[in-house]
Amino acid sequence: MTALPDRLTGLVRTLRTHGLRIGPGETVDAAAALEVLGLGDRERVREGLAAALLHHEGQRAVFDPVFDLYFPLRVGAPAASDGDTAELRERLAAALAANDQAALGQLAAEAVDSLGGYGASPGSDGFSAHQTLDRLRPQTLLARVRATLAQEAQGSQGSQGSQGADFTDRLTDDEIRRRIEAFRQRVGTEARRRVAERRGADEIARRALRPTADRVDFLVAGRAQLDELRRSVHPLARKLATRLAARRRRAARGRIDLRRTLRGSLSTGGVPMRPVLRRRRPARPELVLLCDVSGSVAGFANFTMLLVQALHDQFSKVRVYAFVNRVDEVTGLLRKGAADPAGLGDRIVVEAAVTGWHGSSDYGTSLGEFTERHLDAVGPRTAVFVLGDARTNMADPNLPALRRIAERARRVYWLNPEPASQWGTGDSAALAYAGLVEMHVCRNAHQLGGLVARLLPV
Numbered sequence: 012m013t014a015l016p017d018r019l020t021g022l023v024r025t026l027r028t029h030g031l032r033i034g035p036g037e038t039v040d041a042a043a044a045l046e047v048l049g050l051g052d053r054e055r056v057r058e059g060l061a062a063a064l065l066h067h068e069g070q071r072a073v074f075d076p077v078f079d080l081y082f083p084l085r086v087g088a089p090a091a092s093d094g095d096t097a098e099l100r101e102r103l104a105a106a107l108a109a110n111d112q113a114a115l116g117q118l119a120a121e122a123v124d125s126l127g128g129y130g131a132s133p134g135s136d137g138f139s140a141h142q143t144l145d146r147l148r149p150q151t152l153l154a155r156v157r158a159t160l161a162q163e164a165q166g167s168q169g170s171q172g173s174q175g176a177d178f179t180d181r182l183t184d185d186e187i188r189r190r191i192e193a194f195r196q197r198v199g200t201e202a203r204r205r206v207a208e209r210r211g212a213d214e215i216a217r218r219a220l221r222p223t224a225d226r227v228d229f230l231v232a233g234r235a236q237l238d239e240l241r242r243s244v245h246p247l248a249r250k251l252a253t254r255l256a257a258r259r260r261r262a263a264r265g266r267i268d269l270r271r272t273l274r275g276s277l278s279t280g281g282v283p284m285r286p287v288l289r290r291r292r293p294a295r296p297e298l299v300l301l302c303d304v305s306g307s308v309a310g311f312a313n314f315t316m317l318l319v320q321a322l323h324d325q326f327s328k329v330r331v332y333a334f335v336n337r338v339d340e341v342t343g344l345l346r347k348g349a350a351d352p353a354g355l356g357d358r359i360v361v362e363a364a365v366t367g368w369h370g371s372s373d374y375g376t377s378l379g380e381f382t383e384r385h386l387d388a389v390g391p392r393t394a395v396f397v398l399g400d401a402r403t404n405m406a407d408p409n410l411p412a413l414r415r416i417a418e419r420a421r422r423v424y425w426l427n428p429e430p431a432s433q434w435g436t437g438d439s440a441a442l443a444y445a446g447l448v449e450m451h452v453c454r455n456a457h458q459l460g461g462l463v464a465r466l467l468p469v
Contacts, residue, residue, distance in 0.1 A: 019045065019060075022081040026064065029073050030223045030457060037064050056082060069239065073223055076200065083204045096126065096146060104152045107190050108159040115190075119197035122147050127202055140195075140202035147198075149191050156187050225456040229311035229428045230400075237310050240456055241317060241353060247460055248321035254464045255325050295327040296421070297392050298467070301381060303399030304333045304359055305372045311428045312398050313356050315459060320345050325467070330388050336373035338380045339363040372402060374440065375409030382412045389419045394467065397425045397448070401434070401441040408440035413447050424466050426453040 023038050041063040048059045057078055065074055099122055106114040127143035160183060224232070224239040232240070271287040300319055302312040316331055323329045333341045341363050345355065359365065367376075389395060395416060401408075417423045425448050427434070427441055434441035434450075444450060451466075453459050 015045065015050075016042075018081045022060070022077060023064065025077050025081075026074065029077070030226050031064075031070055031073060032066070033064050040064075053082065069242075070223075076203070079200045080203060099125070099147060100149075100152065103147070103149060103194070104155045104159065107149075107152060107156045107187065107194070108163075110190060115194050116197060119194060119201045123198060123201045127198075138202045140199040143198050143202065144195055149194055153184065153187050153191070156190075157183055160187075225460075228454045229314070229456075230308070230454070232310055237314070238353065240314050243456065244314070244317045244321050247456070248318055251318075251460060251464050251467075252322060252325055255322075255467060295325065296394055296467075297328040297390065298326045298330075299388055299393055299395045299420075300329075300331045301338075301395065301397045302331065302333050303335070303372055303374070303377075304356065304365060305335045305370070308398070308400050308428055309356050311453070314456065315396075315398055315426070316341075316345055317355065318459070318463070322463075322467075327392075332381060332385060332388075333359050333363055333365050334377035334381070335366045335370060336376050337364055337367050338377050338385065339365050340385065371404045372399070373406050374399065374401060374403045375407040375412070378409050378412035378416070382415050386415070386419065389416060391419075391421055393420045395420045395423045397423065397444075399425075400427055400429045400439070401425070401444050401450075402438050403440050405438050408443055410443060410447060413444060417448050422466075423448040424462075425450040426459070426462065427451065428454050430454065 019038070019042060023033050023041070026033055041060050044059040044063045045056065048055050050056060057075070060078065061071065061074055065071065099118065102114070103118050103122075105111075106118055122143050123138055123140070126146045127138045127140065157180075224236045225243065227236050268287045272283050272285075275285055275287055276283040298319065300316060302316060304312050312333070319329060319331070329342065330340065331342045331345050332338050341359050344358055344362060397413075413423075425444055427450055429439070429441070429452075431452050433439065434445065435443075441450060451462055453462055
């Protein structure tokens with residue numbers, strides 16, 4: 012059995028690899044909590060470690076499955092079951108109807124043991140939650156559990172109208188589905204635990220756990236992950252604003268004025284005892300965003316627009332333009348939509364003129380229209396950020412238009428949500444655009460925060 016200090020340090024190490032900021036102080040607090048709580052009550056240990064290590068409730072989605080790997084319910088496989096699937100289903104239906112948590116935990120272990128193993132060699136480390144659930148089919152027990160609950164409720168309830176009965180049935184079905192989903196999660200935890208015992212918890216924690224929302228690729232993020240990212244906009248903006256303010260304070264001191272420093276050193280025998288700094292004029296930069304809001308990269312563009320809107324106090328002027336195959340300014344829509352960030356994409360598509368006669372991305376036409384109609388938004392103090400995958404759908408990339416923007420702006424950066432290995436493949440013009448402006452891979456919110464803090468002008 013792994014020593015307790017090793018389990019705790021392994022837990023902390025894995026949480027760090029998944030993006031949680033846990034320092035030595037939190038780790039010491041967690042060890043003290045373990046010393047006080049002991050290991051008699053596993054759920055108390057879970058809550059105690061969560062209180063010591065986590066900073067907000069949203070981190071529980073990562074913490075709970077990692078905790079299950081390093082502090083499992085039991086060590087070693089339970090006694091082998093007879094493999095009778097029908098008997099397991101009968102017991103599972105009864106446990107679901109009674110909402111017996113202890114029985115459900117035991118059934119999850121037995122189901123993985125008898126139905127989830129694969130591989131014939133004695134050292135096989137194969138346990139599959141998917142295979143277990145496919146054979147056990149707990150989702151098909153809803154009608155049986157509902158009938159059991161209805162029999163139990165008979166006699167304890169008076170007569171009610173058909174409309175009230177229908178409503179009660181829907182509530183009952185929702186509760187049964189919740190219990191079934193909780194059992195499915197138990198099976199997944201049990202399968203991971205079995206594999207972790209044989210292959211090591213560190214490897215399973217690294218490969219088998221879902222990443223946090225800020226490390227999920229924008230191109231594959233689901234609705235729930237995008238909602239979580241939107242909720243993180245303002246905390247991330249506050250953090251970035253602090254870093255930008257620190258950069259601005261350092262930059263305000265100015266660089267050494269060599270001529271004036273050497274002239275002043277004449278009074279000290281040519282030794283520059285008092286460096287003279289070239290003072291900077293206090294002027295906040297301007298920012299222009301040019302965002303592809305087509306379906307493939309809309310989540311990336313929308314999150315970045317919301318982040319920049321939250322940072323607008325750091326700039327003298329912020330202007331945002333959206334395009335698919337036409338360009339339109341959406342600065343006003345972004346400002347009005349601060350209270351409803353989830354609906355930003357739909358408002359842009361409906362209220363802004365970003366599409367022509369077709370709905371596919373056309374970077375060449377969009378860049379050309381921007382230079383014709385909106386180039387006055389770009390000046391010598393302007394930093395331009397282009398957001399998109401640079402996939403032109405085989406249309407002309409219009410490199411001269413991007414060159415005109417780069418010649419007029421202070422700096423132009425292109426943030427591409429695709430990995431660099433895909434640049435230049437298929438209809439991607441990324442390599443051609445990268446020859447004119449700086450292009451950076453920006454696949455998730457974690458990378459975006461780092462790029463914004465490093466590239467935004469001060």
